[in-house]
Amino acid sequence: MIRHIVAFAFKPEVTAETKDAVLAELETFPNRYPQMRSFVVGPNISARDTRMSHVFTIEFDDEDDLKSYLNSTSHETFVRETWRPVIDQQTLVTLAASSPFRSETAQMALPEITRPRGPYGIQFARLATPELDAAVEFYTYHVGLQVEAHTSEYAQLRAGTEQYAIELVSDPSLTEFETLAIGLSVETEEILDDLEKRLRAEGAEILPLHPRTASVVTRGFATKDPNGLTLEFGFEFYEYAEPPMLEYRPVELVHPFLSTDHYDESNHFYQDVLGFQASDYVMTPGRGTSAFLRSENRYHHSLALRRDDKFYLAHLCFKMKSLDHVMRGRAKALYKGTEIASDIVNHSASHSIAFYLYDARFGPRIELCDGHRVFSEEQNETHKARRMGGDPRNIDVWRAASDDWERF
Numbered sequence: 376m377i378r379h380i381v382a383f384a385f386k387p388e389v390t391a392e393t394k395d396a397v398l399a400e401l402e403t404f405p406n407r408y409p410q411m412r413s414f415v416v417g418p419n420i421s422a423r424d425t426r427m428s429h430v431f432t433i434e435f436d437d438e439d440d441l442k443s444y445l446n447s448t449s450h451e452t453f454v455r456e457t458w459r460p461v462i463d464q465q466t467l468v469t470l471a472a473s474s475p476f477r478s479e480t481a482q483m484a485l486p487e488i489t490r491p492r493g494p495y496g497i498q499f500a501r502l503a504t505p506e507l508d509a510a511v512e513f514y515t516y517h518v519g520l521q522v523e524a525h526t527s528e529y530a531q532l533r534a535g536t537e538q539y540a541i542e543l544v545s546d547p548s549l550t551e552f553e554t555l556a557i558g559l560s561v562e563t564e565e566i567l568d569d570l571e572k573r574l575r576a577e578g579a580e581i582l583p584l585h586p587r588t589a590s591v592v593t594r595g596f597a598t599k600d601p602n603g604l605t606l607e608f609g610f611e612f613y614e615y616a617e618p619p620m621l622e623y624r625p626v627e628l629v630h631p632f633l634s635t636d637h638y639d640e641s642n643h644f645y646q647d648v649l650g651f652q653a654s655d656y657v658m659t660p661g662r663g664t665s666a667f668l669r670s671e672n673r674y675h676h677s678l679a680l681r682r683d684d685k686f687y688l689a690h691l692c693f694k695m696k697s698l699d700h701v702m703r704g705r706a707k708a709l710y711k712g713t714e715i716a717s718d719i720v721n722h723s724a725s726h727s728i729a730f731y732l733y734d735a736r737f738g739p740r741i742e743l744c745d746g747h748r749v750f751s752e753e754q755n756e757t758h759k760a761r762r763m764g765g766d767p768r769n770i771d772v773w774r775a776a777s778d779d780w781e782r783f
């Protein structure tokens with residue numbers, strides 16, 4: 376689509392009647408040139424730049440239509456006899472518009488993608504909690520989630536338009552939360568089928584979805600990762616037309632971070648079988664390498680793995696609407712005396728600023744972040760994972776020195 380924009384100013388001596396006559400003639404243009412679309416003309420109402428008094432914009436299907444209008448005899452006659460005598464100055468801009476905008480590098484043809492496709496992204500986490508009502512209060516007040524279902528047995532809370540980001544299940548026999556499942560979305564049925572085939576070939580169990588998950592997807596299945604963690608894959612998760620009308624809220628759930636005593640098996644499972652791609656490896660002193668893995672939504676990481684002596688869900692990361700929202704979340708935690716497990720950090724690898732909340736009754740550490748890096752389509756196919764040393768500045772660039780491990 377071509378959008379042609381003409382901003383102009385009449386000469387000071389031009390009378391109001393003449394101006395009206397010229398503007399009225401401009402308005403007849405779409406009748407003369409049927410290839411014109413969305414023609415609008417009117418005064419420039421900008422208070423910041425008043426050099427031009429009026430503007431008109433037109434759309435064409437392509438450049439040939441624009442040229443046939445510009446080069447037509449009637450247009451040239453209009454410009455010569457009506458326009459130039461009364462116009463003091465003008466600016467012409469022509470935009471070859473595509474939506475959404477793609478940079479020139481992105482428009483370069485991507486090499487054909489032959490790698491096995493992974494899941495699109497993280498959809499939800501299902502957590503058991505000994506105090507369901509208090510957990511609902513925690514996620515609404517501190518994280519900004521909206522309650523969509525709340526019975527005596529479970530609650531579902533959402534961040535953006537996705538059906539739910541957190542499902543809480545009541546289990547009064549617990550003293551701390553337990554991780555029940557992680558939900559992942561899959562873009563197409565072909566990828567879903569291929570994931571199932573790859574998992575079967577690996578000898579992984581293929582299980583039915585939890586009934587509540589099955590009720591909000593078109594198709595899907597579950598499996599278990601090498602740590603015994605249930606993963607639920609869904610095609611066409613239901614979504615809402617609009618995000619919650621809440622001022623303080625996350626945009627979406629971005630990643631779980633898994634500490635694991637099956638680190639190598641987990642890397643093999645998530646990368647070689649499920650199709651996650653490594654974005655970076657960062658050494659953690661005393662633990663070894665952590666792996667930051669991305670899925671098809673191209674966030675720097677939709678899953679992270681850290682070598683440890685036992686398995687647990689170390690944290691869940693939510694992307695907030697802005698840094699302002701991260702800081703408001705931090706203020707809420709301070710106000711309520713809720714534990715801040717790690718205060719504000721600048722993650723160099725994923726270009727995000729975050730802090731971590733913690734209450735073991737309700738869930739793992741909750742990372743509230745702003746600005747998580749998203750790879751371009753080309754970077755997604757060509758990026759080579761970096762290996763970073765065990766220096767705190769590789770985890771938080773706001774650390775002053777390489778021996779500063781105290782704050783994390």
Ligand SMILES: [Fe+2]
Pocket residue numbers: 630632690692742
């Ligand atoms: Fe994180």
